[in-house]
Amino acid sequence: MAKSVKLENVTKTFTDDQRKSTHAVDHINLHIKEGQFTTLLGPSGCGKTTTLRMIAGFEDLSEGNIFFGDENVKQIPANKRDCTMVFQSYALFPHMTVYDNICYGLRLKKLSKQEIDKRVTPIMDIMNLHVNANRMPNQLSGGQQQRVALARALVMEPGVLLFDEPLSNLDAKLRITMRDEIRRIQKKLGITAVYVTHDQSEAMSLSDQIVVMNAGKIEQVGTPMEIYQQPTSKFVSDFIGTANFLDGKVESQSDDMLTVQTKDTKLDVYQDNALSFREGQPVSIVVRPEAIIIDEQGTEKAKVTKSVFMGHIQEYEVEYGGVSLYAIVADPGGKKTYSAGDEVSVRFSQQSLHVVPAS
Ligand SMILES: Nc1ncnc2c1ncn2[C@@H]1O[C@H](COP(=O)(O)OP(=O)(O)OP(=O)(O)O)[C@@H](O)[C@H]1O
Ligand SMILES: [Mg+2]
Incomplete structure (x- = not known):
């Protein structure tokens, strides 16, 4: 039994x-x-x-x-x-x-x-x-x-x-x-x-x-x-899967949303425990590689520093606001791909973002 x-x-x-x-x-x-x-x-x-x-x-x-x-x-x-x-x-x-x-x-x-x-x-x-x-x-x-x-x-x-x-x-x-x-x-x-x-x-x-x-x-x-x-710490988000971190401060919060001011941009992140953070608290936004959208249409400018074709995915490293982000794009065969040196823009798939305390 x-x-x-x-x-x-x-x-x-x-x-x-x-x-x-x-x-x-x-x-x-x-x-x-x-x-x-x-x-x-x-x-x-x-x-x-x-x-x-x-x-x-x-x-x-x-x-x-x-x-x-x-x-x-x-x-x-x-x-x-x-x-x-x-x-x-x-x-x-x-x-x-x-x-x-x-x-x-x-x-x-x-x-x-x-x-x-x-x-x-x-x-x-x-x-x-x-x-x-x-x-x-x-x-x-x-x-x-x-x-x-x-x-x-x-x-x-x-x-x-x-x-x-x-x-x-x-x-x-x-x-x-x-x-x-x-x-x-x-x-x-x-x-x-x-x-x-x-x-x-x-x-x-x-x-x-x-x-x-x-x-x-x-x-x-x-x-x-x-x-x-929904990792609760930087340690967990880094240990499970791959995580990029955008560091910032909580600007405001409501029941289920945090507005985080990073060095270069302001991002709204929806999450259930938003009220457990306080205004001004140093935080990191966990950005999974698959949550990064790379194209030329956004306002957030970035530069491709590495681009590798892996068959089922394209791997990128992009320089964005002084941070190097690792991104993956699925099914690259059907999409426009970029090479090292290309000027692009990045956006973040909002439902995939998650905020954790900075330390
Ligand atoms: N018999 C022992 N005497 C003294 N220290 C020990 C003993 N067994 C384990 N430790 C210590 O306890 C800690 C935890 O060890 P443990 O073997 O449980 O780790 P683990 O998570 O299984 O690591 P690994 O992934 O390497 O197997 C380590 O710091 C280890 O050195
Ligand atoms: Mg062991």
């Missing part, structure tokens, strides 16, 4: 030999609904693995509590918690066949052979592993080994399934196939999944909910679309 996971004030402080403390995870609160796919995303060292290891029970908490459903699992050892972890390194037993690797946990639980077969067969079907059942792990490709590791976790039917960068040893194409596979199986079986990655496209494509972490803290929690379209 899938379980919800709740982190309450969870903190992990490591102290080294010189008594120097690292706050690897710093008072985080998080609710993961049952059956939901949640990704912890953030730069190296931000505390993703430590958070996951505390959920699994491999690491004690310095402070706080973790609940699976209504049960506080803080004092429950890892092997008694209703969760399984899939590692980056696969961690298969090298001396066991694929079949025995997958059955290992169920045998430990002393399930009958019949019961084991009943659980293992459908998972091996889904993962397309039957032909390799009698092979040893070293006779398999990386992708096949990762499928075995995934099957071994799934047959345990855990209430919570944890993944720590499970695809980072695979090549780009296989990563995409495997991530689609993981999402398909997770949805089909209705498993609660917590997935750690620093790859934003993996997080966007897999998740119901993304948790962006920075230096042991949670920066923002939201659906992939919320995180991309």
Whole structure:
């Protein structure tokens, strides 16, 4: 049965030999609904693995509590918690066949052979592993080994399934196939999944909910679309996707609109939390590359400094008011393109703009 996971004030402080403390995870609160796919995303060292290891029970908490459903699992050892972890390194037993690797946990639980077969067969079907059942792990490709590791976790039917960068040893194409596979199986079986990655496209494509972490803290929690379209900080907007920033000050605001004065222009930006800003507050307007319209009809003059044809898009760098903006134009074959040195004008697709505090 899938379980919800709740982190309450969870903190992990490591102290080294010189008594120097690292706050690897710093008072985080998080609710993961049952059956939901949640990704912890953030730069190296931000505390993703430590958070996951505390959920699994491999690491004690310095402070706080973790609940699976209504049960506080803080004092429950890892092997008694209703969760399984899939590692980056696969961690298969090298001396066991694929079949025995997958059955290992169920045998430990002393399930009958019949019961084991009943659980293992459908998972091996889904993962397309039957032909390799009698092979040893070293006779398999990386992708096949990762499928075995995934099957071994799934047959345990855990209430919570944890993944720590499970695809980072695979090549780009296989990563995409495997991530689609993981999402398909997770949805089909209705498993609660917590997935750690620093790859934003993996997080966007897999998740119901993304948790962006920075230096042991949670920066923002939201659906992939919320995180991309309504980032609450410069950090999040820069980490997810590509962001240009136009710096300025709030000139005025209403319920759902901010007027921002930048060095060169004044822009109206519609957003729900407009009233959380104050007049005169230094802000940055997040301008996504696809929100920049380049032509010759506008009043805002700019100069193309770089133009690259990529097939499906044209990439530009334009100099606008002392700032270099990165822009992309889709379907360039059907449009007028510009070259480095061309004088153009820029406009910004208004519904794609978003204001965040300056720091
Ligand atoms: N056992 C440990 N002892 C001391 N410090 C640790 C220990 N494990 C992790 N840390 C520190 O805690 C912080 C968070 O580490 P963590 O492994 O959780 O990061 P991460 O987000 O998973 O990074 P990566 O993307 O590189 O895997 C880092 O500063 C790390 O050096
Ligand atoms: Mg890690």
